[in-house]
Amino acid sequence: MYVTPRRQTARCRPHRLAGHLARSLALPLTSRDTSTESACGGTLGLAARAANREREWLVQVMDQHALRSIMGAFPKGVTVVTTVDATGAPRGLTPNDVASVSSEPPMLLVCINKTSTTLAALRHSRKWAVNYLLAGTSEVSNQFATKLPDKFFGVEWRPGELGVPVLQHAALAYAECTTHQEIDAGDHVILIGMVAAGQPPAPGTLPLMYFRRTYATWSEDHVEGSYVPQGA
Numbered sequence: 663m664y665v666t667p668r669r670q671t672a673r674c675r676p677h678r679l680a681g682h683l684a685r686s687l688a689l690p691l692t693s694r695d696t697s698t699e700s701a702c703g704g705t706l707g708l709a710a711r712a713a714n715r716e717r718e719w720l721v722q723v724m725d726q727h728a729l730r731s732i733m734g735a736f737p738k739g740v741t742v743v744t745t746v747d748a749t750g751a752p753r754g755l756t757p758n759d760v761a762s763v764s765s766e767p768p769m770l771l772v773c774i775n776k777t778s779t780t781l782a783a784l785r786h787s788r789k790w791a792v793n794y795l796l797a798g799t800s801e802v803s804n805q806f807a808t809k810l811p812d813k814f815f816g817v818e819w820r821p822g823e824l825g826v827p828v829l830q831h832a833a834l835a836y837a838e839c840t841t842h843q844e845i846d847a848g849d850h851v852i853l854i855g856m857v858a859a860g861q862p863p864a865p866g867t868l869p870l871m872y873f874r875r876t877y878a879t880w881s882e883d884h885v886e887g888s889y890v891p892q893g894a
């Protein structure tokens with residue numbers, strides 16, 4: 663049985679994208695890529711194999727270096743996510759894969775690598791705080807990006823409303839959350855938190871930022887424009 667032209671187009675499109683991306687990333691196309699063409703013009707039985715090749719292709723083309731460069735093209739703030747372990751001891755790590763999810767009800771997400779030693783404590787307590795770091799606190803960020811047993815050494819904190827550590831001088835704002843959902847996502851898990859308490863930034867405070875593996879801060883001198891569409 664031959665595939666319909668419409669189906670062929672759908673199957674072939676990822677391959678054309680593969681070629682385009684591989685060329686733009688200056689990465690070699692493999693012999694597998696050329697064989698996809700015959701699958702596109704072949705039988706439906708080959709469609710499943712073509713889909714497999716598509717998945718393999720993504721792994722081949724998206725090498726770690728290119729992927730990091732692409733992800734690094736998006737400047738972000740830096741946070742320290744804190745919790746307490748089964749003994750009540752403070753635990754935490756530095757993530758910047760953090761995003762707002764919903765305002766009603768208030769939710770945010772954080773992506774945690776499955777190798778994180780803090781993950782067990784986050785899963786156990788199901789309560790955590792996202793501490794949005796202040797400009798000038800890159801040392802705190804680096805300390806929480808280690809595997810040191812006591813990452814809180816020299817860092818002032820107090821228990822927040824949920825009893826999880828809130829950084830007192832290193833954060834410009836924080837949000838305390840309870841785990842609403844955990845989603846398995848490749849080598850990470852996505853924790854979606856329901857925001858239960860928090861503190862907004864004081865006027866004039868600036869965040870620690872991270873772009874192309876470099877810390878920086880927001881510069882009021884380089885603001886591009888003041889118009890932002892309503893609802894943003």
Ligand SMILES: Cc1cc2nc3c(=O)[nH]c(=O)nc-3n(C[C@H](O)[C@H](O)[C@H](O)COP(=O)(O)O)c2cc1C
Pocket residue numbers: 740754755756757758759760773774775776777778779780781803804806807808809810872
């Ligand atoms: C700027 C920056 C951003 C980071 N973002 C994340 C992230 O979003 N998710 C993550 O799991 N690790 C992230 N890391 C790496 C962790 O902080 C690091 O692996 C840390 O050692 C984890 O600690 P743990 O294993 O004790 O939990 C980031 C590190 C830095 C310096």
